[in-house]
Amino acid sequence: MNKIEEIKNIIKEKILVERLELDDITAEEINDNEALFGDGLGLDSVEALDVISGVEEEFDIKMQGMEEEEIRQTFSSVETLSAYIHEKLAQIV
Amino acid sequence: MIKNRVVVTGIGILSSLGHNKKENILQMKKGNTGVNKLKKFNTDKFISQIGAEIKEYNAQAYFNEREITEYDRCAQYAIISIKEALAESKVLDNISLENIGLSFGTCNGGVNSLEEQNAIKGLDKKKTQKYPFFNQGDHVAKHFKLGGPVNTINTACAASGNAIGFGFEMVQKGYANAMIVGGSDSMSSSVYAGFNALRALNSVPCSPYNKSFGLSLGEGAAFLVLETLESALSRNANIYAEICGYGLSSDAYHETAPHPEGLGIKKAIEYALKQANVEKKEISYINTHGTGTKANDSAEIKGLEQVFGTERLSQIPISSSKAYFGHNLGAAAAIEYVTSLLAMQEDLLPATINFQEKREGCENANIITNEMKHQRTTYFLCNNSAFGGHNASIVSKNWEIPEGEIKELKSPSKTNVYIVGKGNSTTLLKENQGSLLEYLVSEESTSEFEDFKLKEYDSTLYERRMNSLAQYSIAAADLAIKETNSYSSLENEDIALIYGTSRGSLQSSEKYFKSILQKGPEFASSIYFPDMVLNSVAGKVSKKLRLQGFGSSISTGGNEGLFSAIYGYELMKDNIQSYCLVGAGDELSDLSSEIDQALGLDKSIYPISQGSSFLMLSNKKDKYINCAEITGIGLTFGSNASSLNRAIEMALNNSNSNIKDIDFIFYNSNGLPSDMAIYEEMFENLNPQKSILKHCFNSKEYLESTSSLNHLYVAAELLGNEIKDLESINNYFNQDVTKYKKGIVVSTSMNGNNAAIIVSKAK
Numbered sequence: 001m002n003k004i005e006e007i008k009n010i011i012k013e014k015i016l017v018e019r020l021e022l023d024d025i026t027a028e029e030i031n032d033n034e035a036l037f038g039d040g041l042g043l044d045s046v047e048a049l050d051v052i053s054g055v056e057e058e059f060d061i062k063m064q065g066m067e068e069e070e071i072r073q074t075f076s077s078v079e080t081l082s083a084y085i086h087e088k089l090a091q092i093v
Numbered sequence: 094m095i096k097n098r099v100v101v102t103g104i105g106i107l108s109s110l111g112h113n114k115k116e117n118i119l120q121m122k123k124g125n126t127g128v129n130k131l132k133k134f135n136t137d138k139f140i141s142q143i144g145a146e147i148k149e150y151n152a153q154a155y156f157n158e159r160e161i162t163e164y165d166r167c168a169q170y171a172i173i174s175i176k177e178a179l180a181e182s183k184v185l186d187n188i189s190l191e192n193i194g195l196s197f198g199t200c201n202g203g204v205n206s207l208e209e210q211n212a213i214k215g216l217d218k219k220k221t222q223k224y225p226f227f228n229q230g231d232h233v234a235k236h237f238k239l240g241g242p243v244n245t246i247n248t249a250c251a252a253s254g255n256a257i258g259f260g261f262e263m264v265q266k267g268y269a270n271a272m273i274v275g276g277s278d279s280m281s282s283s284v285y286a287g288f289n290a291l292r293a294l295n296s297v298p299c300s301p302y303n304k305s306f307g308l309s310l311g312e313g314a315a316f317l318v319l320e321t322l323e324s325a326l327s328r329n330a331n332i333y334a335e336i337c338g339y340g341l342s343s344d345a346y347h348e349t350a351p352h353p354e355g356l357g358i359k360k361a362i363e364y365a366l367k368q369a370n371v372e373k374k375e376i377s378y379i380n381t382h383g384t385g386t387k388a389n390d391s392a393e394i395k396g397l398e399q400v401f402g403t404e405r406l407s408q409i410p411i412s413s414s415k416a417y418f419g420h421n422l423g424a425a426a427a428i429e430y431v432t433s434l435l436a437m438q439e440d441l442l443p444a445t446i447n448f449q450e451k452r453e454g455c456e457n458a459n460i461i462t463n464e465m466k467h468q469r470t471t472y473f474l475c476n477n478s479a480f481g482g483h484n485a486s487i488v489s490k491n492w493e494i495p496e497g498e499i500k501e502l503k504s505p506s507k508t509n510v511y512i513v514g515k516g517n518s519t520t521l522l523k524e525n526q527g528s529l530l531e532y533l534v535s536e537e538s539t540s541e542f543e544d545f546k547l548k549e550y551d552s553t554l555y556e557r558r559m560n561s562l563a564q565y566s567i568a569a570a571d572l573a574i575k576e577t578n579s580y581s582s583l584e585n586e587d588i589a590l591i592y593g594t595s596r597g598s599l600q601s602s603e604k605y606f607k608s609i610l611q612k613g614p615e616f617a618s619s620i621y622f623p624d625m626v627l628n629s630v631a632g633k634v635s636k637k638l639r640l641q642g643f644g645s646s647i648s649t650g651g652n653e654g655l656f657s658a659i660y661g662y663e664l665m666k667d668n669i670q671s672y673c674l675v676g677a678g679d680e681l682s683d684l685s686s687e688i689d690q691a692l693g694l695d696k697s698i699y700p701i702s703q704g705s706s707f708l709m710l711s712n713k714k715d716k717y718i719n720c721a722e723i724t725g726i727g728l729t730f731g732s733n734a735s736s737l738n739r740a741i742e743m744a745l746n747n748s749n750s751n752i753k754d755i756d757f758i759f760y761n762s763n764g765l766p767s768d769m770a771i772y773e774e775m776f777e778n779l780n781p782q783k784s785i786l787k788h789c790f791n792s793k794e795y796l797e798s799t800s801s802l803n804h805l806y807v808a809a810e811l812l813g814n815e816i817k818d819l820e821s822i823n824n825y826f827n828q829d830v831t832k833y834k835k836g837i838v839v840s841t842s843m844n845g846n847n848a849a850i851i852v853s854k855a856k
Binding site for chain 2: 020021022023024044045046047049050053056057064
């Protein structure tokens with residue numbers, strides 16, 4: 001579970017495409033460095049919260065108490081988010 | 094038509110601070126909050142464990158066993174506070190129940206009755222009957238045997254502000270001698286889970302504009318009795334305040350967040366001041382929405398600054414009462430309005446308690462903190478904003494202030510209201526997009542439009558996860574705008590939108606409930622929660638089509654479309670705006686079928702279907718355009734022919750018409766035997782000319798909210814000479830339809846909500 005590629009695939013398939021029902025893009029088409037918000041995938045603030053819930057649910061980690069700036073940086077792309085999750089999971093083990 | 098002045102002569106309230114007025118004002122004076130540890134459900138897994146619950150609620154103390162089984166908590170709370178308001182006003186001593194209506198605001202309707210079943214399939218019929226939003230208003234109206242106009246307004250957290258405004262209009266314009274107005278919402282575990290998912294809850298009791306962010310949810314109800322000033326004076330009633338005007342608007346910005354510059358609340362206040370004929374310098378207190386969330390509070394202050402100017406705003410005392418009561422959602426405006434009035438009786442103003450330090454963006458605001466302020470207040474505003482982007486602002490005058498000269502209301506000049514555009518999703522995909530009338534009387538099957546995809550109609554109007562109801566409604570509204578645009582140039586930003594939906598999108602609600610049932614309340618879906626409020630559909634239409642004018646969303650349980658047209662007609666007559674979209678929509682889903690079964694609608698002889706229709710109303714018309722004109726309206730409540738006849742008579746009188754002048758009556762039946770019996774008796778009572786055409790267009794499809802509007806739609810097509818294949822239509826009706834000049838469109842509902850419109854060929 002802690003392989004970074006595996007984490008990236010879960011984020012793309014389970015969280016972005018399935019959970020958010022992104023019907024205009026496939027998991028393969030999502031670039032690791034593409035911005036999740038704004039010009040990239042164009043997610044909004046409510047979807048961001050659902051991505052957080054998705055991460056908590058899929059990886060069984062808690063993300064409460066994060067500062068806004070930290071959230072913004074962590075969730076800027078699949079690359080940054082997967083790195084964060086990888087680190088969190090390493091702490092648990 | 095003369096406009097009446099409207100005053101408040103009775104108040105009732107049930108909140109976390111107390112079960113009546115006296116208890117509430119006493120706690121406010123002590124600076125106490127009703128927010129504390131929540132008891133109704135387990136909150137361990139949420140980010141907050143507190144809320145403003147009604148303390149020691151005992152339904153048995155107020156209701157008998159039958160009533161407890163039949164009324165959702167939402168309706169129960171309303172009834173309790175209405176009893177208090179009626180007892181105080183003594184309005185029933187002088188005004189008959191037949192002439193009293195109800196305007197009921199709610200954000201979540203009977204959600205408790207659904208969530209307590211822990212299922213969305215195989216639902217219990219008795220419990221599910223209590224869920225629909227319209228049944229909150231209808232059950233309460235039946236409980237008190239009211240016969241005037243009844244409307245359940247569903248604009249989420251602005252609902253009761255809108256409800257007070259609608260009721261004000263009904264009295265002002267003489268459709269009711271008195272109106273009971275306000276709102277109610279009960280604490281709901283699924284709503285709490287949704288706000289938790291949106292990370293909007295505060296872990297400590299909320300204090301809007303303060304450093305700590307977040308809101309506290311509350312529950313309660315507050316209602317007022319409104320009547321004409323003349324009536325109140327003649328019976329020597331205690332007058333709290335005069336309602337001078339109200340304004341509504343749409344942000345057209347986001348499903349949950351307010352417009353960051355407060356554009357929507359600014360527009361609502363401006364409409365309200367204009368309608369009230371009150372200048373902004375006269376406003377000496379503002380009870381704000383102030384939820385405590387990061388997004389709301391500073392945006393709201395920005396909106397206020399845009400109306401009043403930074404300097405003037407820093408002088409006007411403002412406060413949010415949510416630190417006392419929590420956020421009562423659909424009851425928020427009513428609770429905050431009535432408690433402001435109670436405070437003003439003693440020359441006090443509500444405070445924002447638990448306050449420590451102003452947050453960024455609110456530094457210049459003159460916030461009344463921690464202790465109530467002593468001030469004699471004359472004119473004041475009560476503002477509220479909602480999910481879906483709806484805003485409401487009410488302008489009132491405290492009656493305690495001795496009046497120098499009485500401001501006479503300007504008698505409105507005669508304004509005609511035309512039907513200048515039409516659009517519907519049903520005929521949209523037909524190859525030669527014909528008229529709705531031709532489609533409804535044709536042999537064509539209904540199946541093909543089920544494949545309707547907004548993306549294919551116009552991909553720029555589509556958004557991911559958009560439910561079918563929003564897709565139909567956006568397309569239908571867009572078509573109506575396009576038709577109007579073909580001969581007038583419209584500024585979408587100025588168009589008003591009044592939308593009727595009995596159930597909202599249950600496709601989306603189903604997904605939300607499923608997220609809770611399958612994963613647990615702490616995993617409630619933040620993306621589907623915003624669609625739980627029925628006004629989210631109108632919000633999406635506004636957002637995609639950039640409609641920022643007056644905005645409302647209503648539920649009446651079977652005649653939403655016609656009712657919306659009536660509301661829009663009244664708005665156009667006020668001449669504050671020039672164009673108003675009125676529409677309705679319906680959507681099929683498994684949960685919707687469950688509700689059909691609970692209501693007995695599955696027994697209809699008509700096939701239940703889905704789709705949306707819109708009409709564009711305007712008080713302007715190009716002189717070369719052929720179109721129909723609305724000339725009178727009537728609204729009553731009562732599940733019987735005599736009440737329905739009363740609505741028709743009201744509409745005929747209102748339009749200076751006689752039944753002898755009527756060429757056709759289009760009636761919207763839901764296809765149940767009881768409904769058809771009422772129409773038959775109504776026709777007997779009405780005794781129209783033998784040659785008159787009486788027709789119900791629902792044999793092909795019945796849409797609970799939309800069909801009533803479709804009857805007005807086809808009337809507009811006929812009177813606007815828009816029928817292409819005249820021969821077949823003449824044959825179908827066995828009449829020469831080109832001779833028609835005037836008709837009645839009428840709809841009752843399962844509970845007896847009656848609406849009638851007189852429509853004629855525009856001169």
